[in-house]
Amino acid sequence: MPLYEQERILRENSREEYQSCYTINEKTVSRDDLQEIIQSLPSNKREVVLLYYFEGFNDAEIGKILNLSRRLVTYRRNSALKIMQKRIGEYQQ
Numbered sequence: 001m002p003l004y005e006q007e008r009i010l011r012e013n014s015r016e017e018y019q020s021c022y023t024i025n026e027k028t029v030s031r032d033d034l035q036e037i038i039q040s041l042p043s044n045k046r047e048v049v050l051l052y053y054f055e056g057f058n059d060a061e062i063g064k065i066l067n068l069s070r071r072l073v074t075y076r077r078n079s080a081l082k083i084m085q086k087r088i089g090e091y092q093q
Contacts, residue, residue, distance in 0.1 A: 027088055027089070029088050033088075037084050037087045037088065038050070038084070040087070041080050041083060041084070044076060045076050045077075045079060045080035045083070046080070047066065048062055048066075048073055048076045048077050048080060049077065049080045049081075049084075051065065051066075052077055059073040059074050059077070060073075
């Protein structure tokens with residue numbers, strides 16, 4: 001699944017406050033597992049994920065908040081998504 005599609009799914013899922021399960025890359029992950037996966041990210045990637053997907057800031061806004069370039073914010077977000085995708089696969093095994 002393309003990275004932009006994963007981002008869309010995460011964004012849509014984060015808007016549903018009481019959702020107990022999420023489907024990412026055709027894999028179902030519980031809310032608790034997703035929270036654990038996000039918490040296990042390195043702090044510099046976790047803060048970008050939280051600001052982007054759960055607070056609704058775009059990359060440029062996050063860059064201003066964290067005093068980073070937009071390009072670095074995008075890199076950290078994409079890197080975090082790859083880590084999360086791998087860990088979601090581990091939860092399914």
